[in-house]
Amino acid sequence: DSGVTQTPKHLITATGQRVTLRCSPRSGDLSVYWYQQSLDQGLQFLIQYYNGEERAKGNILERFSAQQFPDLHSELNLSSLELGDSALYFCASSATSGSTDEQFFGPGTRLTVL
Amino acid sequence: AQKVTQAQTEISVVEKEDVTLDCVYETRDTTYYLFWYKQPPSGELVFLIRRNSFDEQNEISGRYSWNFQKSTSSFNFTITASQVVDSAVYFCALSRRQGGSEKLVFGKGTKLTVNP
Numbered sequence: 001d002s003g004v005t006q007t008p009k010h011l012i013t014a015t016g017q018r019v020t021l022r023c024s025p026r027s028g029d030l031s032v033y034w035y036q037q038s039l040d041q042g043l044q045f046l047i048q049y050y051n052g053e054e055r056a057k058g059n060i061l062e063r064f065s066a067q068q069f070p071d072l073h074s075e076l077n078l079s080s081l082e083l084g085d086s087a088l089y090f091c092a093s094s095a096t097s098g099s100t101d102e103q104f105f106g107p108g109t110r111l112t113v114l
Numbered sequence: 115a116q117k118v119t120q121a122q123t124e125i126s127v128v129e130k131e132d133v134t135l136d137c138v139y140e141t142r143d144t145t146y147y148l149f150w151y152k153q154p155p156s157g158e159l160v161f162l163i164r165r166n167s168f169d170e171q172n173e174i175s176g177r178y179s180w181n182f183q184k185s186t187s188s189f190n191f192t193i194t195a196s197q198v199v200d201s202a203v204y205f206c207a208l209s210r211r212q213g214g215s216e217k218l219v220f221g222k223g224t225k226l227t228v229n230p
Binding site: 042043045056058088092103104105107108 | 159
């Protein structure tokens with residue numbers, strides 16, 4: 001158990017809908033990272049927050065947004081969902097702001113868009 | 115361009131065989147970090163090792179060993195005397211800098227199946 005929690009574990013929704021994925025980092029970790037894992041694109045970095053502020057951005061679509069709250073939990077919002085958004089979404093956390101730290105991954109949220 | 119290439123998509127071995135997973139990376143940074151992560155069938159990603167670009171010493175941890183060679187931009191992972199529980203997808207990753215921030219770039223992964 002990495003200490004990173006993600007909810008829900010599974011999510012099934014329809015095209016055009018909006019969903020929110022939630023992540024709680026390990027106790028004491030200030031950085032939260034979001035990744036998308038799909039069969040065709042592999043494991044891709046989406047976005048990082050550090051202590052409430054956006055720190056780095058990857059291949060995140062404009063339909064997606066994230067935020068980190070004062071208690072350091074983070075939410076990834078996916079809107080106007082398309083079939084291609086079906087994927088496993090991971091959250092990871094690390095102690096500091098750099099991605100050179102070891103990142104601890106949550107169990108993931110499997111999103112299925114029908 | 116900064117990227118990580120894991121040329122072996124799938125490897126299948128019989129228990130107790132040694133197996134090496136290849137990782138080749140490209141970066142223009144002089145300072146960078148390389149990682150290996152394991153993703154067992156249960157789906158979570160498990161950290162295995164982190165190595166910075168200034169430390170070319172090989173590392174051994176039990177049945178696992180890593181061979182970092184800057185000259186060939188490779189960071190290969192060897193499992194000695196493989197076991198069925200080693201069956202997983204293994205990802206090599208590189209931390210890269212872009213616009214002042216650092217990002218982790220993953221290879222496509224190598225699926226290892228260890229048969230009894």
